[in-house]
Amino acid sequence: MVYQCLLEKDERLIWQIYLLKRRGGFISYERLQKEFSFTIKKFHGLCDWWTEIEEKKAVGICFIIQNTGIEIKIANYFCEARLWQHLLLESLTFQLLWQKLNDPLISITELSQQHYIARKTVSRRLETLQPLWENFNLRLDDNFQNCLMGMESQKRYLILQLKKMQLLSYEQKSYELLCFMQKVSEKRKNFGFNISAMETKILHSRAPQLAYQLDEKGWQFLLQQVLGAEIWLPKSYSKFLMALEKEPQLRSLLLADKKAIYRYHLCLQLFYGESWEEFFTPQTYLPETYLIQELSGIYVNKYALFTRKHTNILNGYNFLLKKKLSTLELRKV
Numbered sequence: 001m002v003y004q005c006l007l008e009k010d011e012r013l014i015w016q017i018y019l020l021k022r023r024g025g026f027i028s029y030e031r032l033q034k035e036f037s038f039t040i041k042k043f044h045g046l047c048d049w050w051t052e053i054e055e056k057k058a059v060g061i062c063f064i065i066q067n068t069g070i071e072i073k074i075a076n077y078f079c080e081a082r083l084w085q086h087l088l089l090e091s092l093t094f095q096l097l098w099q100k101l102n103d104p105l106i107s108i109t110e111l112s113q114q115h116y117i118a119r120k121t122v123s124r125r126l127e128t129l130q131p132l133w134e135n136f137n138l139r140l141d142d143n144f145q146n147c148l149m150g151m152e153s154q155k156r157y158l159i160l161q162l163k164k165m166q167l168l169s170y171e172q173k174s175y176e177l178l179c180f181m182q183k184v185s186e187k188r189k190n191f192g193f194n195i196s197a198m199e200t201k202i203l204h205s206r207a208p209q210l211a212y213q214l215d216e217k218g219w220q221f222l223l224q225q226v227l228g229a230e231i232w233l234p235k236s237y238s239k240f241l242m243a244l245e246k247e248p249q250l251r252s253l254l255l256a257d258k259k260a261i262y263r264y265h266l267c268l269q270l271f272y273g274e275s276w277e278e279f280f281t282p283q284t285y286l287p288e289t290y291l292i293q294e295l296s297g298i299y300v301n302k303y304a305l306f307t308r309k310h311t312n313i314l315n316g317y318n319f320l321l322k323k324k325l326s327t328l329e330l331r332k333v
Contacts, residue, residue: 001312002135003165003279005128006094011087013038014050018061018083021072022283028069043070059083080280081168088165092117093125100126100147101159102184104191132158136273151199152188153219157271159184160226164276174227181223185216195219206306207269226267231259240299247295249288257324261292264316269306277316289317 004012013036020035021027029040047063047070054062060078064071088094096111112119126140126147133139136158138150148155160181167173195216203214214222224230233241241258244250267275293314297303307313 002131005131008091024072024074026071152195178227236301243295277319278312292317
């Protein structure tokens with residue numbers, strides 16, 4: 001998936017090996033070499049490197065060297081999001097991107113000096129993020145002082161998704177995330193990176209049910225909606241909510257769960273690029289996931305249009321339902 005380009009080679013290889021055996025188990029060297037075209041010595045070095053990290057960080061996953069392959073052991077407390085978070089924060093490519101997004105005026109020379117790398121290396125690392133730019137409808141410009149070209153609102157949405165990835169259980173830290181995004185938006189605005197009148201019209205045309213004009217002030221209100229601090233359900237959405245209530249399989253959904261689905265739909269409708277919820281692909285989908293998708297297609301305004309640019313939309317529904325089931329299980333305990 002597109003976010004993997006944020007990782008360095010070693011971090012990406014660890015993530016991809018994990019994806020082969022999400023529940024743990026044995027992977028032969030033959031299969032590993034077929035999948036990744038690396039030598040056995042490379043895999044051994046990777047396992048030794050990760051063992052040192054695991055001893056310090058206790059992520060909950062071990063890669064054990066065997067005679068004919070690698071055995072993956074996963075602890076009960078293992079969290080896939082935590083593994084991804086750690087790999088992401090280890091990546092120099094991600095650090096360069098994160099600095100550039102938060103401080104658009106930082107120069108290539110300043111970045112090279114801060115990280116003790118050549119200017120060409122900085123440029124090359126950012127160029128490897130081409131899949132990310134395309135996914136979020138952005139592009140890299142030759143002039144590094146303004147390297148990211150595209151809609152300002154889209155850049156801020158990318159920052160929001162990357163920040164979510166750095167927070168464990170971000171849904172319980174919505175206030176922290178909201179405060180962070182408000183500061184980033186104000187900072188970018190002061191730098192002269194405003195949401196233009198033209199993109200305001202574009203965003204407004206994508207979601208005509210919104211009752212406010214999406215300018216700089218409206219962006220703050222939109223953030224509160226997306227993060228659940230404030231919610232406003234348009235009249236056109238009421239039919240969808242009624243349909244959810246009528247389905248026996250979905251009657252356990254609370255109003256808060258329905259609002260979470262609405263916020264997910266709002267992100268999908270307004271922006272390009274995979275959301276955090278879409279990133280983690282489950283091994284199996286809950287049956288209710290398909291039902292929500294079916295009802296959304298019937299009742300949600302412009303659903304077919306805005307889902308074309310989101311290939312993993314089912315992951316998000318599954319993520320929201322799984323989160324609800326986990327909450328219910330905790331209450332029983």
